[in-house]
Amino acid sequence: xxxxxxxxxxxxxxxxxxxxxxxxxxxxxxxxxxxxxxxxxxxxxxxxxxxxxxxxxxxxxxxxxxxxxxxxxxxxxxxxxxxxxxxxxxx
Amino acid sequence: xxxxxxxxxxxxxxxxxxxxxxxxxxxxxxxxxxxxxxxxxxxxxxxxxxxxxxxxxxxxxxxxxxxxxxxxxxxxxxxxxxxxxxxxxxxxxxxxxxxxxxxxxxxxxxxxxxxxxxxxxxxxxxxxxxxxxxxxxxxxxxxxxxxxxxxxxxxxxxxxxxxxxxxxxxxxxxxxxxxxxxxxxxxxxxxxxxxxxxxxxxxxxxxxxxxxxxxxxxxxxxxxxxxxxxxxxxxxxxxxxxxxxxxxxxxxxxxxxxxxxxxxxxxxxxxxxxxxxxxxxxxxxxxxxxxxxxxxxxxxxxxxxxxxxxxxxxxxxxxxxxxxxxxxxxxxxxxxxxxxxxxxxxxxxxxxxxxxxxxxxxxxxxxxxxxxxxxxxxxxxxxxxxxxxxxxxxxxxxxxxxxxxxxxxxxxxxxxxxxxxxxxxxxxxxxxxxxxxxxxxxxxxxxxxxxxxxxxxxxxxxxxxxxxxxxxxxxxxx
Numbered sequence: 001x002x003x004x005x006x007x008x009x010x011x012x013x014x015x016x017x018x019x020x021x022x023x024x025x026x027x028x029x030x031x032x033x034x035x036x037x038x039x040x041x042x043x044x045x046x047x048x049x050x051x052x053x054x055x056x057x058x059x060x061x062x063x064x065x066x067x068x069x070x071x072x073x074x075x076x077x078x079x080x081x082x083x084x085x086x087x088x089x090x091x
Numbered sequence: 092x093x094x095x096x097x098x099x100x101x102x103x104x105x106x107x108x109x110x111x112x113x114x115x116x117x118x119x120x121x122x123x124x125x126x127x128x129x130x131x132x133x134x135x136x137x138x139x140x141x142x143x144x145x146x147x148x149x150x151x152x153x154x155x156x157x158x159x160x161x162x163x164x165x166x167x168x169x170x171x172x173x174x175x176x177x178x179x180x181x182x183x184x185x186x187x188x189x190x191x192x193x194x195x196x197x198x199x200x201x202x203x204x205x206x207x208x209x210x211x212x213x214x215x216x217x218x219x220x221x222x223x224x225x226x227x228x229x230x231x232x233x234x235x236x237x238x239x240x241x242x243x244x245x246x247x248x249x250x251x252x253x254x255x256x257x258x259x260x261x262x263x264x265x266x267x268x269x270x271x272x273x274x275x276x277x278x279x280x281x282x283x284x285x286x287x288x289x290x291x292x293x294x295x296x297x298x299x300x301x302x303x304x305x306x307x308x309x310x311x312x313x314x315x316x317x318x319x320x321x322x323x324x325x326x327x328x329x330x331x332x333x334x335x336x337x338x339x340x341x342x343x344x345x346x347x348x349x350x351x352x353x354x355x356x357x358x359x360x361x362x363x364x365x366x367x368x369x370x371x372x373x374x375x376x377x378x379x380x381x382x383x384x385x386x387x388x389x390x391x392x393x394x395x396x397x398x399x400x401x402x403x404x405x406x407x408x409x410x411x412x413x414x415x416x417x418x419x420x421x422x423x424x425x426x427x428x429x430x431x432x433x434x435x436x437x438x439x440x441x442x443x444x445x446x447x448x449x450x451x452x453x454x455x456x457x458x459x460x461x462x463x464x465x466x467x468x469x470x471x472x473x474x475x476x477x478x479x480x481x482x483x484x485x486x487x488x489x490x491x492x493x494x495x496x497x498x499x500x501x502x503x504x505x506x507x508x509x510x511x512x513x514x515x516x517x518x519x520x521x522x523x524x525x526x527x528x529x530x531x532x533x534x535x536x537x538x539x540x541x542x543x544x545x546x547x548x549x550x551x552x553x554x555x556x557x558x559x560x561x562x563x564x565x566x567x568x569x
Binding site for chain 1: 150175295296297298299300301302320324327328329332499500523526531532
């Protein structure tokens with residue numbers, strides 16, 4: 001989980017904060033993307049595309065909700081759950 | 092009539108009617124009115140006096156609506172600032188308005204009134220604002236410096252009355268808005284809902300369309316105001332999954348809805364009426380297309396809103412009526428450029444700067460803007476302003492900023508940059524610099540580093556040529 005969180009943070013920082021996740025742009029893993037203004041509607045779609053490609057999971061429209069995607073921790077949990085589901089289906 | 096009369100009348104004639112639903116909490120008209128009275132007392136204790144300007148620095152929430160009405164009850168003037176606004180932008184608004192106080196959240200998240208220590212420093216009017224002034228709505232000028240559009244109580248209540256009359260709003264309506272209250276389109280949802288005694292469901296954003304659609308079904312939403320970017324996101328959803336039998340109308344404003352999207356929205360929501368509208372902050376709303384005409388004239392923005400006129404003169408749309416602003420705050424020179432007087436009636440005439448045409452039926456069609464302003468997700472962006480910010484970055488020799496068509500955002504901001512000799516400037520550095528100094532929607536989506544920028548005959552960098560170069564490259568890449 002720790003490694004996954006780090007990897008997701010790097011993606012958020014590189015793509016939405018253009019490489020600067022410090023100072024004024026510093027954010028905690030539980031901070032809401034929506035409330036902090038870190039990710040906008042376009043950003044969420046980019047994030048979803050990235051998760052699908054990087055982790056080989058498929059994300060349904062119905063899953064694009066704050067509970068799954070609105071903080072680094074939530075995304076990490078969501079990716080873990082989706083990955084586990086994929087593995088379970090494959091076996 | 093004052094804007095706060097809308098709330099106060101409802102608190103008397105329908106006290107238990109639901110006024111606002113926000114973050115799972117529900118508030119009646121009486122509750123909002125009582126809260127607003129309490130906060131008005133806090134404002135008074137903080138030294139706010141009639142005519143003072145007060146910043147409401149809150150996201151879409153019940154607290155924001157309460158704060159707006161509290162300021163009006165205190166006979167002061169409110170302006171709404173996005174709490175995520177960059178410090179430089181926020182500071183500019185504070186000093187330009189000479190704000191006497193700010194309503195914002197403290198560390199625990201509770202809304203508090205913070206008096207400002209050096210208010211009125213920039214206030215040319217000496218703090219004696221017109222008693223009828225209700226709000227300043229900041230919008231980007233062509234230089235990019237935000238200018239405060241002065242809206243009076245009469246401006247806001249007239250628009251609420253006119254808009255509810257053509258939308259046929261009643262107390263039965265439940266309107267869902269994700270639009271920021273810092274825009275007239277978002278603010279107008281509050282005034283029209285309260286004018287009609289309707290219920291307003293306020294959501295913080297449209298980042299999660301699915302969650303908003305769920306709320307729409309649960310709350311039996313009848314009215315849904317959108318901007319074109321939201322239409323795009325909405326149409327990406329599997330809308331068969333979301334039956335919205337109560338939805339009576341959808342409105343579009345802030346930027347033109349492409350015809351293809353209009354048709355798709357009509358197909359997705361055949362039983363809802365679709366109102367295509369046009370406006371600008373300076374008059375809130377100028378025109379709407381009666382929904383029965385949308386299938387035949389999907390590219391038209393219709394007719395003037397009731398009680399006003401809108402005429403095309405020398406290609407430009409001129410707007411007259413009680414909805415036209417009283418001017419720009421502290422900027423008489425700019426005000427006199429856009430506000431004229433009708434020689435016969437003495438009414439204010441707003442020169443929109445937008446080029447229009449009319450058809451044989453008198454319907455209005457937007458043609459283009461006269462200036463270089465870019466419209467991103469319905470927000471106006473001044474290229475010159477972004478150019479000035481980028482030019483301050485070390486290693487930048489020349490920069491030109493322009494818009495290109497974008498499916499999601501309407502237009503996307505592109506910056507073409509020529510680095511100084513020997514500089515190893517990267518596109519990410521430029522974007523990072525922009526993110527630190529500009530509002531997120533202004534940050535260029537594409538930064539195009541090139542060794543020369545094309546110039547026009549007079550030697551100036553040609554945005555037009557760059558736009559064509561970028562679009563051609565985009566097309567070949569796709």
